[in-house]
Amino acid sequence: xxESRESGAKGEIxxxxxxxxxxxxxxxxxxLLDVLRQQLQLTGTKExxxxxxxxxxxxxxxxxxxxxxxxPVLQANGSSVITIEGLAAGETLHVLQDAFxxxxxxxxxxxxxxxxxxxxxxxxxxxAPTMEExxxxxxxxxxxxxxxxxxxxAVAEAAGCGTSA
Amino acid sequence: MRANPSEFEMVAPGSLHAIxxxxxxxxxxxxxxxxxxxxxVQYAAGKLPARKLVSIWNVPELRRIEVTAGELRIGAGCxxxxxxxxxxxxxxxxxxxxAARWTGGVANQNRGTIGGNIVNASPAADSLPALLVYDAxxxxxxxxxxxxxxxxxxxxxxxxxxxxxxxxxxxxCLPRRFSGYFCHARKVAARSAQAISKVCIAALGRLADGVVxxxxxxxxxxxxxxxxxxxxxxTVRGRVLDxxxxxxxxxxxxxxxxxxxxxxxxARYRAAVAGNLVAEFLNRLNSQQTGAQRETVTxxxxxxxxxxxxxxxxxxxxxxxxxxxxxxxxxxRPFTDESALLAASNETWRHLTPSDWxxxxxxxxxxxxxxxxxxxxxSPPIVSSPDQSVEWSAQEQREVADADAVVKIALAGAxxxxxxRFNRIFIVCATGKTxxxxxxxxxxxxxxxxxxxxxxxAEQQRQITAIRLRKWLQG
Numbered sequence: 001x002x003e004s005r006e007s008g009a010k011g012e013i014x015x016x017x018x019x020x021x022x023x024x025x026x027x028x029x030x031x032l033l034d035v036l037r038q039q040l041q042l043t044g045t046k047e048x049x050x051x052x053x054x055x056x057x058x059x060x061x062x063x064x065x066x067x068x069x070x071x072p073v074l075q076a077n078g079s080s081v082i083t084i085e086g087l088a089a090g091e092t093l094h095v096l097q098d099a100f101x102x103x104x105x106x107x108x109x110x111x112x113x114x115x116x117x118x119x120x121x122x123x124x125x126x127x128a129p130t131m132e133e134x135x136x137x138x139x140x141x142x143x144x145x146x147x148x149x150x151x152x153x154a155v156a157e158a159a160g161c162g163t164s165a
Numbered sequence: 166m167r168a169n170p171s172e173f174e175m176v177a178p179g180s181l182h183a184i185x186x187x188x189x190x191x192x193x194x195x196x197x198x199x200x201x202x203x204x205x206v207q208y209a210a211g212k213l214p215a216r217k218l219v220s221i222w223n224v225p226e227l228r229r230i231e232v233t234a235g236e237l238r239i240g241a242g243c244x245x246x247x248x249x250x251x252x253x254x255x256x257x258x259x260x261x262x263x264a265a266r267w268t269g270g271v272a273n274q275n276r277g278t279i280g281g282n283i284v285n286a287s288p289a290a291d292s293l294p295a296l297l298v299y300d301a302x303x304x305x306x307x308x309x310x311x312x313x314x315x316x317x318x319x320x321x322x323x324x325x326x327x328x329x330x331x332x333x334x335x336x337x338c339l340p341r342r343f344s345g346y347f348c349h350a351r352k353v354a355a356r357s358a359q360a361i362s363k364v365c366i367a368a369l370g371r372l373a374d375g376v377v378x379x380x381x382x383x384x385x386x387x388x389x390x391x392x393x394x395x396x397x398x399x400t401v402r403g404r405v406l407d408x409x410x411x412x413x414x415x416x417x418x419x420x421x422x423x424x425x426x427x428x429x430x431x432a433r434y435r436a437a438v439a440g441n442l443v444a445e446f447l448n449r450l451n452s453q454q455t456g457a458q459r460e461t462v463t464x465x466x467x468x469x470x471x472x473x474x475x476x477x478x479x480x481x482x483x484x485x486x487x488x489x490x491x492x493x494x495x496x497x498r499p500f501t502d503e504s505a506l507l508a509a510s511n512e513t514w515r516h517l518t519p520s521d522w523x524x525x526x527x528x529x530x531x532x533x534x535x536x537x538x539x540x541x542x543x544s545p546p547i548v549s550s551p552d553q554s555v556e557w558s559a560q561e562q563r564e565v566a567d568a569d570a571v572v573k574i575a576l577a578g579a580x581x582x583x584x585x586r587f588n589r590i591f592i593v594c595a596t597g598k599t600x601x602x603x604x605x606x607x608x609x610x611x612x613x614x615x616x617x618x619x620x621x622x623a624e625q626q627r628q629i630t631a632i633r634l635r636k637w638l639q640g
Contacts, residue, residue: 009174028175029168029208029218051206052273064246064275070205072198074175075222118271139358140270 013077017042018086028074033057035073036083044084044113048142055141058114059083065121067140084113087120096120096158105154107145115141119155128159168211177220181227181306185333187219189308192330195219199242200276202269203285227280227335230254236341238304241280241334245269245292248279257344260295260367267291267352270359280334283316286324286390289429291352293320293391294367294383299339306335313338323389346371346379347453349446353438355429362386363430366442370450377401377410382446386429387422387439396421397443408596411447412564418443452635462503462638470499483553484633485626486528489521490514503638507631514627522623523589525630530558531590532603533565533576557633561595568600576600579607586611587618594628 014023017040024039036042036059048056050069057068060082087094096116099105106112115138122129122137129137134155135148143151175198178184187195196215198204199222207213221227227242232253239248245265248254255262268291269277282290283303301316305328316337319327328334346369354360365385371378380401382394397418404410424435469480477498478491485491493513500506530536536555559566565576583591591607598606610618 027170027173029170029173031170031205031209050209052202052269055270055272058272065272066276067272069209070201070276072175072201072205072218072220074177075201075220077177121271137271140272 016080032071033068099154099158103154105151111143175218202277245274264292289386297383298381304336307332320390368446415440485630487521487525565600592622
């Protein structure tokens with residue numbers, strides 16, 4: 001399994017991560033998730049299932065929510081990626097992060113970065129979502145701790161603050 | 166075992182021309198990858214046979230939707246999110262919009278593409294039955310040129326398609342002639358979202374004066390390929406849509422499919438559900454009420470809304486003989502339409518107690534008999550069974566009346582066993598069910614414990630009540 005063939009040559013991948021230009025040397029089929037965590041040390045993005053079912057590895061790529069475990073890094077070339085590390089402004093938490101803290105929307109924390117980014121993506125398109133729209137917006141993100149109610153409340157709370165980005 | 170990225174090569178040529186040239190130069194070597202929602206899952210599991218991948222994600226020629234006078238042309242690289250956001254998809258091809266909504270969560274809808282769904286060729290894909298009923302055509306492209314073929318011919322076996330090694334799906338074309346149709350879609354899965362279907366249906370239909378002008382039905386997960394039910398459609402087309410035709414359609418559909426046992430379900434369950442889904446579609450099609458029928462419902466309800474309490478209770482007594490239910494319904498008046506009435510019935514039913522249920526049960530004849538019959542251990546029915554109830558029982562059990570003598574005898578025996586075990590008659594919503602199906606249900610329910618069975622019987626009574634309320638509304 002570890003034998004490497006000449007077909008797989010590393011190449012330069014350039015993209016913006018949380019507003020900063022980055023260039024990495026990677027195999028084209030390396031997962032964006034692994035490049036973020038291992039090469040860029042952005043370990044806020046979590047791996048859950050590794051097959052696009054759980055949403056733990058959610059990030060925004062060119063403004064859309066994606067599962068970074070399903071993105072070959074070559075497809076991220078030239079894109080702009082936002083991870084959970086990109087939401088807070090220095091020491092000031094993003095309104096969603098505050099709301100998750102306030103409402104108890106995080107327990108073990110594995111799903112939380114993905115949840116917050118899914119909520120961020122939702123509120124960008126719909127600043128005042130209904131409860132139903134919140135549930136649908138988070139439907140690809142699984143949580144095994146909270147039972148979801150506090151998460152949905154947190155997103156509603158954040159939306160009530162009238163800030164979405 | 167996870168795949169090792171160093172063993173894979175990947176290129177992203179960007180233009181459609183460059184992609185098909187690559188496929189032509191080394192056919193069967195390069196595998197296209199769009200949003201990766203299937204390919205990357207195989208890759209993660211170490212099960213991706215290809216070693217060379219060509220990215221077709223976000224290629225402009227593949228990611229546009231064009232609307233012409235005659236058709237909607239959807240680029241194969243359009244995502245589910247693209248489909249959900251497109252006005253014409255929503256207004257004229259709502260079955261496709263619904264399938265897109267059901268497929269995965271937001272992130273997967275942002276990346277999964279219609280072309281990928283077609284090439285992946287899963288018989289369980291939710292969007293493919295919709296393409297079948299809309300008479301979709303595919304445009305396949307290679308350096309040799311373009312060819313166009315009906316989608317119904319494209320899938321030739323389990324995960325097998327007519328796509329040549331040097332070809333790519335460029336677009337899916339839908340003729341714009343279905344906006345006047347009634348459309349129906351339903352997915353049956355472990356959950357209503359985020360789960361692969363056990364069975365799913367997409368169907369279109371058009372009625373004129375109760376006669377089926379046209380009907381188009383397709384099912385997923387019931388055969389090696391997404392299946393158009395042509396025999397069922399032929400059975401129904403041009404005929405008056407009554408309960409007999411619905412029953413026949415259900416039988417033809419069940420015989421037409423080729424379901425299998427797998428990790429998600431069994432062939433037997435799938436066959437039963439497929440029949441139910443076809444029947445449900447035809448029922449809905451039928452209940453698209455004509456102006457005259459709507460008027461009848463309005464008249465029936467208006468008159469009933471004004472009746473004194475006792476008379477109002479008697480009027481709906483044939484629907485359900487529980488006194489608490491009757492009182493609850495009358496207290497919830499006034500009603501203006503069928504759906505409000507049915508919702509109120511369900512709500513009232515939820516608050517009933519087991520003794521109320523028993524009261525309702527006692528007004529039904531034994532399956533296979535025509536008049537309510539009390540058991541020796543039971544007190545006689547509180548209210549005498551109205552003639553209307555007897556007539557409806559006969560209609561509901563029509564199939565049983567026509568059954569083989571052997572089945573009838575078996576049914577009588579099983580009824581006796583049930584009564585010995587549970588001390589009341591067997592309650593089942595018999596409408597549309599054959600004697601054999603009822604017999605199977607009866608035998609299965611004999612294995613229930615008393616508590617489970619009481620709740621099951623109550624649920625059956627709730628269904629019977631809803632069906633009877635609808636009949637009552639027709640005057």
